């Protein structure tokens with residue numbers, strides 16, 4: 589018998605010639621321009637680019653939260669263009685995990701209830717051993733009966749990571765997952781994300797402004813003005829920062845390179 593891993597395609601997510609136009613006529617903005625990109629199963633990719641380069645639009649289109657104007661997005665072996673809203677919702681629930689800067693936990697539910705929520709919503713009976721494995725992996729075994737409000741920011745983000753891992757999705761999209769955390773807590777969360785890729789083969793795509801966060805990835809892809817403009821494999825924070833500087837990412841000083849870059853963290 590095949591396990592699900594045996595039959596997983598080697599490409600978890602593929603975008604082909606994706607265009608996304610917002611607005612009409614004089615107000616038209618081309619946020620993505622013929623963007624083509626693939627994300628291999630079991631890889632960790634960081635997506636970077638200057639403000640307005642299309643990172644959020646990319647994330648929304650790749651995760652089936654928004655539809656491209658043209659081009660195609662495939663998750664696993666499913667072309668999203670062929671799905672109606674109900675099917676898209678089901679695909680997001682069953683095959684995609686999300687981690688946000690703001691954690692997005694339900695405050696009235698315990699840690700354990702938050703973690704098993706995606707399984708409950710999918711009508712699946714939680715497998716106790718699998719849940720406990722995930723809870724242990726994120727280091728929350730002592731906290732399962734706490735409410736999110738009783739946890740630190742780093743602990744809350746670890747709950748969000750466990751919640752994303754528990755359905756064993758084809759891909760997890762993370763949007764600035766360490767944006768609200770201090771440097772040391774961010775490092776712990778990034779190490780955990782890295783470990784979920786290295787040890788269980790999770791596929792992870794993370795949008796970030798932080799070169800140090802990006803240095804935990806296998807690959808960094810750079811967007812500028814809605815286009816793919818380059819990539820770095822086995823990135824260092826210094827190389828990422830240098831590339832971002834060349835892209836003019838910090839000209840407006842809204843996103844300073846992290847102070848930790850100089851230390852060569854990773």
Ligand SMILES: Nc1ncnc2c1ncn2[C@@H]1O[C@H](COP(=O)(O)OP(=O)(O)OP(=O)(O)O)[C@@H](O)[C@H]1O
Pocket residue numbers: 610611617618619637638639640641642643644645646
């Ligand atoms: N709903 C929308 N309506 C009109 N234009 C939009 C909309 N969303 C995004 N845009 C425009 O599309 C372009 C890409 O925006 P997007 O938010 O994807 O960039 P980003 O790289 O995520 O930016 P940031 O790093 O500042 O979050 C920008 O020019 C933006 O103004």
